[in-house]
């Protein structure tokens with residue numbers, strides 16, 4: 001066991017996947033000599049054969065489109081999109097090409113492509129560098145969308161994503177890149193299973209990626225006031241692990257969903273509907289959501305007021321408990 | 324097979340026509356006027372004016388970098404080394420010609436009268452963008468690479484419909500030139516014969532990616548293939564940039580259709596204040612380009628032509644005063660509170676947004692009363 005940062009854990013996972021399977025190639029802007037702007041691919045260029053780690057031209061549509069071509073020839077490309085806000089030039093390639101090829105070909109063609117996206121705010125960045133766009137992709141049939149929150153999950157999930165025969169949008173919580181944790185040898189669960197990090201009998205908070213830590217802190221604070229608040233790390237946004245969500249919701253009777261993306265038409269809305277449809281008689285309160293307002297991600301000077309923090313999660317828990 | 328060799332001749336002939344152009348240079352790196360420069364003539368008066376702009380721009384850049392290091396700015400993208408490309412081009416346009424910059428065009432922005440405070444606002448994290456584009460005819464920065472080239476093309480389509488003799492200029496980098504948007508803009512402007520001037524600052528790098536990984540044919544050659552008038556200029560020679568841009572802009576005004584200028588220049592600093600360029604580029608390369616510094620070149624030219632110490636001393640004093648004002652402007656920058664953003668997203672309020680704003684303000688006051 002070793003203690004590494006989340007960024008280094010993804011690096012280790014990529015390295016392992018590349019060692020295990022020579023068809024795995026890494027491609028993106030500045031992923032080679034520089035090792036990516038977050039250094040997630042650091043050293044891979046040096047250690048693997050020419051062509052397996054590619055500094056691409058600066059064109060996201062090209063990155064995903066050519067990854068599709070490589071996948072059609074049997075490769076397993078892992079694309080890096082430099083920042084969340086720069087994935088949109090690739091939107092057609094992801095939504096109309098990557099997602100639909102299997103169905104369009106009558107199930108004949110698999111596209112095992114991973115699109116890694118550093119996601120979310122909290123690092124004081126300029127515009128387009130702090131977005132949370134998981135709902136666009138979760139809304140698209142044919143894509144799998146996952147979000148890691150700890151180094152160990154990041155290490156295993158990236159390998160599971162690469163092993164998937166479907167395209168995976170792989171979100172990396174950029175403000176947690178430097179968080180440290182231990183790596184285990186084998187994954188403790190499948191790529192699309194949620195993790196009950198803490199059981200709760202009064203309320204359960206569902207979070208993913210960067211907000212898992214916020215949810216845990218809120219649960220700690222609530223415990224000081226004598227409330228048993230559970231935390232579920234969603235891990236997979238599409239498909240949702242409905243079984244785990246339903247049983248956690250039924251056990252607590254109250255659910256709060258927290259994410260950085262806008263609440264309007266966000267994943268929280270889907271979870272609220274899915275839980276309500278199945279656990280209506282177990283619920284003591286409506287499912288509540290904590291997320292972004294319907295605003296573009298704000299300038300860094302006011303991002304702390306914008307991001308869902310412990311106070312906002314606690315306020316939602318209070319409200320839920322008061323029903 | 325005779326016809327096969329005829330075909331080969333034809334193909335060779337065709338290839339010859341897309342050869343690279345030599346870059347236009349009026350003043351050599353050592354400050355000597357070149358043959359072309361002698362033929363065209365180099366105006367001392369213009370050189371003095373452009374040099375002043377470059378000195379002030381470099382000073383602004385240095386101050387901003389220092390402010391970033393002191394924690395006053397969260398990020399800064401230096402224009403250090405690219406002053407000639409920017410100053411030479413923007414001053415060759417009319418002040419009424421609209422400009423669509425990328426994000427590193429601080430020297431061009433200053434020439435257009437954009438205030439230092441406005442230039443730093445976005446990088447301090449105090450606002451999404453820096454300034455009102457209307458008075459300076461200088462659009463806000465575009466951080467999503469290459470997108471602004473299409474905006475310029477559309478703006479030019481409007482100008483063409485109105486029958487004005489405006490030129491619409493847009494700046495972008497060698498890396499951005501790989502984006503689909505940029506190539507769509509070239510094609511769009513060319514097919515519509517629109518009055519767009521595409522100005523590429525080829526500073527040899529896109530973060531850690533060298534130009535040869537972006538393109539295997541020089542950009543000005545590619546542009547010619549799209550049907551644009553294409554020019555290749557020494558981007559560290561402010562007089563050459565000015566001359567070529569003036570020429571290109573005049574042709575566009577006269578109805579000649581769009582043009583592209585590829586200016587060879589160099590980014591002396593890192594990609595941004597967060598970048599460490601020693602990870603990917605050599606000291607030798609930096610040294611070779613330092614010998615082509617756009618400021619020392621023109622300074623040598625001026626000294627050679629009788630401009631005395633008085634002038635340089637006065638300019639240095641002006642730059643010092645300017646630097647003080649830049650630092651003060653940065654420290655005085657204020658951001659507006661988050662609630663103001665609710666008013667800026669749509670032309671009119673709608674109910675869900677009104678409710679969200681109320682919820683936000685209620686949360687704030689609840690926090691306030693707890694404290």
Ligand SMILES: Cc1ncc(C[n+]2csc(CCOP(=O)(O)OP(=O)(O)O)c2C)c(N)n1
Pocket residue numbers: 029058060082086089427466467468495496497498499500526528529530590594
């Ligand atoms: C669509 C998009 N993809 C990626 C980025 C991240 N990024 C910012 S600047 C940059 C390099 C740009 O290089 P170039 O166009 O040559 O301009 P320069 O920075 O050299 O002035 C990259 C990859 C971005 N801003 N937009």
Ligand SMILES: [Mg+2]
Pocket residue numbers: 496497498524525526527528529530
């Ligand atoms: Mg560049």
